[in-house]
Amino acid sequence: MSGGSRFGEKVLPSRAMSDDLTTLVTGLAERAKEAARVLATASTEKKDAVLRRAAEALRGEPGDRVLEANARDMVAAADMGLSKAMLDRLKLDRERLDGVADGVDQVASLPDPVGSVVEERVLDNGLRVSKMRAPLGLIGIIYESRPNVTADAASLCLKSGNAVLLRGGKEAFNSNTAIAEIFTEALKAEGLPPESVTLLPTTDRQATLVMIGLDGIVDMVIPRGGEGLIRFVAEHARVPVIQHYKGVCHVFVDRSANHDMALDIALNAKVQRPGVCNSMETLLVDESIAPTFLPKLGAAMSAEGVEIRADDRAASHLNGVKRASDEDWDTEYLDLILNVGVVDGIDDALKHVAKHGSNHTEAIVTKDEVNANRWLREVDASLVLVNASTRFNDGFALGLGAEIGISTTKLHAYGPMGLAELCTLKWVGQGEGQVRQ
Amino acid sequence: MSGGSRFGEKVLPSRAMSDDLTTLVTGLAERAKEAARVLATASTEKKDAVLRRAAEALRGEPGDRVLEANARDMVAAADMGLSKAMLDRLKLDRERLDGVADGVDQVASLPDPVGSVVEERVLDNGLRVSKMRAPLGLIGIIYESRPNVTADAASLCLKSGNAVLLRGGKEAFNSNTAIAEIFTEALKAEGLPPESVTLLPTTDRQATLVMIGLDGIVDMVIPRGGEGLIRFVAEHARVPVIQHYKGVCHVFVDRSANHDMALDIALNAKVQRPGVCNSMETLLVDESIAPTFLPKLGAAMSAEGVEIRADDRAASHLNGVKRASDEDWDTEYLDLILNVGVVDGIDDALKHVAKHGSNHTEAIVTKDEVNANRWLREVDASLVLVNASTRFNDGFALGLGAEIGISTTKLHAYGPMGLAELCTLKWVGQGEGQVRQ
Secondary structure, three states: OOOOOOOOOOHHHHHHHHHHHHHHHHHHHHHHHHHHHHHOOOOHHHHHHHHHHHHHHHHOHHHHHHHHHHHHHHHHHHHHOOOHHHHHHHOOOHHHHHHHHHHHHHHHHOOOOOOOEEEEEEOOOOOEEEEEEEEOOEEEEEEOOOOHHHHHHHHHHHHOOOEEEEEOOHHHHHHHHHHHHHHHHHHHHOOOOHHHEEEOOOOOHHHHHHHOOOEOOEOEEEEEOOHHHHHHHHHHOOOOEOOOOOOOEEEEEOOOOOHHHHHHHHHHHHHOOOOOOOOEEEEEEEOOOHHHHHHHHHHHHHHOOOEEEEOHHHHOOOOOOEEOOOHHHHOOOOOOEEEEEEEOHHHHHHHHHHHHOOOOEEEEEOOOHHHHHHHHHHOOOOEEEEEEOHHHOOOOOOOOOOOOEEEOOOOOOOEEEOOHHHEEEEEEEEEEEEOOO | OOOOOOOOOOHHHHHHHHHHHHHHHHHHHHHHHHHHHHHOOOOHHHHHHHHHHHHHHHHOHHHHHHHHHHHHHHHHHHHHOOOHHHHHHHOOOHHHHHHHHHHHHHHHHOOOOOOOEEEEEEOOOOOEEEEEEEEOOEEEEEEOOOOHHHHHHHHHHHHOOOEEEEEOOHHHHHHHHHHHHHHHHHHHHOOOOHHHEEEOOOOOHHHHHHHOOOEOOEOEEEEEOOHHHHHHHHHHOOOOEOOOOOOOEEEEEOOOOOHHHHHHHHHHHHHOOOOOOOOEEEEEEEOOOHHHHHHHHHHHHHHOOOEEEEOHHHHOOOOOOEEOOOHHHHOOOOOOEEEEEEEOHHHHHHHHHHHHOOOOEEEEEOOOHHHHHHHHHHOOOOEEEEEEOHHHOOOOOOOOOOOOEEEOOOOOOOEEEOOHHHEEEEEEEEEEEEOOO
16 A cells, blocks of 8 residues: 555664754754844844954955865865856856955945834824835855855844844855854854854755745745745745746847847846846747847847747748747746747737746836836736836846845745845834724 | 554555545645736736726625525524524624725725835936836735624735635535635636635635645744634644734823823723724733822723723732733723733833733833833834824724735734735836846
8 A cells, every 4th residue: 555654774874864953953053043132133233343344354465264174175075076056156266265255245225124113104093004014034055156145134134133044055164154154253252142044054954844844934035046045945844935047037028129229138037147137038029010020139138149939930031940839938048048938919929928927027028108007007927117228127227225135926026135134123103192992 | 652653554544535635725726826926917907907996896796695605604503503603703794894895995096016016226226126016926914703704815915916715614615605706707807816815715724724834935934813723724724824813902102201191002902993903902001100090090991891900019000800810911901901011111011011022012101212222122012102092003094905814924024914915016227238247
């Protein structure tokens, strides 16, 4: 009979280990949560002082320790046979580390979200009501090979008054440990609890499972990495997860579009940085302008080395291009490959995007106000654009100053998450003795 | 060896049933999700017409069918031996049903949140950026014996452009079915998909498990009911859950408080409606004013029939009161019982609230601006009040017009959830050809 698993002796050691890991991770998380309570009411000055101190350390001698640790990680990673791209993501040098320090300083210079007040009004009974930003508590970040995430996540969480529980990638363990130490030392030096930045001392998958099961201790988990990691976290978490799945972003060139503008936007969206989630994977064009627009698009993309995969109608206006397969329309290439399809007007384009889009970024190029408004209203994506490149979907480009990721889940935050999105909004009421009638 | 469960023949029928239920619930949810896509772009006029039509039906002959169905539920419930309080929650009569209809009309008269724009600004490159409210999609509501929740939830979800999947209590099954039918008929009459309001045709717990496991189909689940129901949903859900646990609300009477104001607020918070979550369970008083304030409080509470349970210091200023047990400080009485404790100033009060509070509603009575601000900043609760009764924590009292519940979870929404909280905020960008540099 299938489904009935039996416990054998062989399972016992792993259960025992798992118990140890549970105790270890739970203990660390509980102490980090205690730290979060202190951090929640820390002054802006104190938090900024920690960040400036950490940035300075990254630029100085403790930064050299990070580089040494990273060199050890690089040797081990090369031995493990990591790909060139993976090794490049892992690598830190003085220039990159100074860049990380600059990022930390930049977060210090952003306004403190905690205590800021929105939506103020006075009720008929005189009660002054508003909403005030407050930290979430303890935020878990689960990431892969980039060690700079340790510093980015720590600084964004600290500035927003949250403690952070970090689980980095195995390959970057030494680098992450050295960077986290810089933050715990800066916290100690400023009299804030060093447990506010806690890096798990193990990259065991079992430890991750414990961490994402700590309902009531960990307030939110953000997985940063490939789709596999995000699905694993989302499927096993008992705590809320902010997900950022792939970006299959579209540009729809409406019949009224300015062709030059559409070409500019398409080229920027595809080739300026093809390896990121907000680059375009599919261009849709209204059938009425396909004969005039597509040859220009084909030439421009070809000049940039972009491979086009087209549907039948588009292919008839493009020279020697491949046919797109069914899967191609759902693929995040992160590469110089572009699907091109012809649609029968905006309804057809909306239908295509609803079916193949990933709730990430969707742009229309149009001069038609009705179609522009329909696009903005009807497309379900974290950023919906009229006459602009999909590449604008990031916290820096949208003016948040920094970001911890781009949420493609609609709850809590949709789109780039800055300091405000690492907070909750609590209600605040100020009265002169008001009671309920 | 413990933990290894064996499958026997007896389990097979239930597994088969469970497969049928999975197919049934998943199919209904998928059709409701399809309806959500249509509803998301329905006009305000259309949605309001559905609500006004449903309200009219509740007041007319279809409403009589609801009353007949409710009468059948009442008979069955009496046979099941339900308590008087449970029977009262279940009961509908003409007056109550007219009240339900009024509620539906009231939601129709509220502004449509969908498409409303906030946080508009223009970036340096001229890109106009803002956030636009958009429906979440398909919202699951799991509730117990009150049939009016069917109408409340349906109208709030419809107005905010969301489809709703309802799982009501077993006792109210006939009443809920009749109310849901009124909504599906109104949707049909206005040309909107009737599946926008879908009541599960079973109250089997297995069906609930399937429903809260539909990640990617159900966008959010709100359990409305007792702590047991909420914990069950939170523990088993694979979809995001908005939790509303118990309200253990405090009033802290600071040393600078106006005694008359403190008495008014305390009485209102405790006795105006003791059976609701935003009533006060514990009063804390600064030790310096305990000798003068507590005798007045004791007399006033006693006159209202309130039983006081005090700590040692408070008891010394109160006549013949019980001692509070350790558990009492964490208990939501929902009754005319009040814990009274003496604290050593605001730090001690903050510590007590952090330990025993439930992130619901916490009030301070004070004339001291420093302490007022500390309270607002440092207390972690969905509504934090200065000089006002805890009873203000509800959507109507805070001016939202209506509410679907009060969230005590910090993600997405904290506090009363109105129409805006049933929406997400997507980013919107309008340009004239802007590309990323």
